[in-house]
Amino acid sequence: MTDRPNILILMVDQLNGTLFPDGPADWLHAPNLKALAERSVRFANTYTGSPLCAPGRASFMSGQLPRRTRVYDNAAEFTSDIPTFAHHLRRAGYQTTLSGKMHFVGPDQLHGFEERLTTDIYPADFGWTPDYRKPGERIDWWYHNLGSVTGAGVAEITNQMEYDDEVAFNAVQKIYDLSRGQDARPWCLTVSFTHPHDPYVARRKYWDLYEDCDHLAPADPALPYEELDPHSRRLMDANDYTKFDITEDNVRRSRQAYFANISYLDDKVGEILDTLERTRQEAVIVFVSDHGDMLGAKGLWFKMSFYEGSARVPLMIAAPGLTPQRIDTPVSTIDTTPTLCDLAGISMQEVMPWTDGESLLPLARGTPRTAPVAIEYAAEGSQAPLVCLRAGRWKYTACALDPEQLFDLEADPLETVNRAADPDCAETLAGFRAEARDRWDLAAYDAEVRESQARRWVVYEALRNGDYFPWDFQPLKLASERYMRNHMDLNVLEENKRFPRGE
Known part of the structure; x- marks a missing residue:
């Protein structure tokens, strides 16, 4: 492989990282991802930059946390002047392609x-903007609700399956095109699926794999509403929990469908990797998710929380020169962009002062890392920004509205005991408080979010009054340049489209 390696990024949506303690858990039916894990560096404690789609993905692509990108929620614009890994690679001579979801909001798609x-599977406009001016108000037509849980089950086709089938098909066709050698540049192909994101519905062939699964009940069962922390209660309210009676069977069926959709994705990943191998191409391979899913732990579902199920994600990197291994040091998805640039020999020096992530290659090669992992959240279900730090065995969370939380993840992996008031943890708590004060001015952060929300509500209502011009990406294919047309030389065409040639 050259010093400008090809790069294949396989991204999934809402995949709980606790199910990937060292690659996929043994009981998951995921042979292709298990094979990939065997040749990868597995970062067992990887955290999202923000536990929601658009802010998490903007952070992943830019190496910056939401306060810096200003992508606070699922309707905040990702502005065109923020360099992403696609910009860095393309500037260095790569061709860069996306098949699937990245939840870009704004006219730059x-x-x-x-x-x-x-x-994309999701809208690109400002219609999903939260409003801190109306605390507790649900926006029913787009907020999550627990109907995804009560409606869990089997289907042969859904909106999301249709999307991911298309994503995989186009990715395979692109790999075939790349093999034909019509473009001499190195390539970066990002393939981004929407599963296993809810709704919790799966095809029968995958559903049946988990009929007798021992993991259909969460290890951390539901808590009464009154015993939840304040942010978790807000999430329950945002999910309209009083209108749904969640039974034990609902929980089991939802988790069964979720696990089934991991196996569905495994088949898609296998198809893509098999095509790469059969076309004799090599690439660095990155497997990652944008955030996790609580899957009923503590009674919580979906994401939007700093608890492990929501904030922790899988990250595996297979690359020449990196010894396959498990690394337990906490890292972040915002480290992906610096890592990709490092793998490609691309300097980010011009923007490093404004980048929150750092390359994972030194850690993978044995250099200790001590910097804590930072996470931010300021979207639906919140009424003020929340921040989090993970370092060593500890996780600390803070919000101007809520009591602090401090969890010892080594002794208490299910995060059941808040140690913030424990005198034995006073020194640890003080260290985290000081680190958080240095990083965040929560009052200023709150004001920035409120300003952004207010502006976007004005713009959205204006743009939906009268003729509407959508920002959604419109993929166009020129039929007159496909297959065989009379302005093409048939002999040249057939030779160029064949791989391998002459065999």
Whole structure:
């Protein structure tokens, strides 16, 4: 492989990192991801930059936390002047392609990608903007609700399956195109699926794999509403919990569908990797998710929380020169962009003062890392920004509205005992408080979020009055340049489209 390696990024949506303690858990039916894990560096304690789709993905692509990107929620614009890994690679001579979801909000639907093969599954406008001016108000037509749990089950086709089937098909076709050698540049192909994101619905062939699964009940069962922390109660309210009676069977069926969709994704990943191998191409391979899913732990579902199920994600990197191993040091998805640039020999020096992430290659090669992992959240279900630090065995969370939380994840992996008031932890708590004060001015952060929300509500209501021009990406394919047309030389065409040639 050259000093400008090809790069294949396989991204999934809402995949709980606790299910990937060292690659996929043994009981998951995921042979392709298990094979990938065997040749990868597995970062067992990887955290999202923010536990929600758009802010988490903007942080992943830019190496910056939400307060810096200003992508606070699922309707905040990702502005065009923020460099992403696609910009850095493309500037260095890569062709950059996206098949699938990245939840870009705003008129820029490329953010450094030269080519997009599909549209996005989610809207690109400001319609999903939260409003801190109306605490506790639900926006029923787009907020999550627990109907995803009560409606769990089997289907042969859904909106999301249709999307991911298309994502995988286009990715395979792109790998075939790359093999034909019509473009001499190194390539970066990002393939981004929407599963296992709820709704919790799966195809029968995958559902049946988990019929007798021992993990259909969460290890951390539901708590009464009154015993939840304040932010978790807000999430329950945002999910309209009083309108749903969640039974034990609902929980089991939801988790069964979720596990089934991991196996569905495993088949898609296997198809893509098999095509890469059969076309004799090599690439650095990155497998990652944007955030996790609580899956009923403590009674919580989906994401939007700093608890492990929501904030922790899988991250595996297979690359020449990196010894396959498990690394337990906490890291972040915001480290991905610096790592990709490091792998490609690209300097980020011009923007490093404004980058929150750092390359994972030194850690993978044995250099200790001591910097804590930071997470931010300021979206639906919150009424003021929340911040989190993970360092060593500890996780600390803070919000201007809520009591602090401090969890010892080594002794208490299910985060059941808040140690913030424990005198034995006073020194640890003081260290985290000082670190948080140095990083965040929560009052200023809150004001920035409120300003952004207010502006976007004005703009959205204006743009939906009268003719509406959507920002959604419109993939166009020129039929007159496909297959065989009369302006093409048939002999040249057939030779160029064949791989391998002459065999």
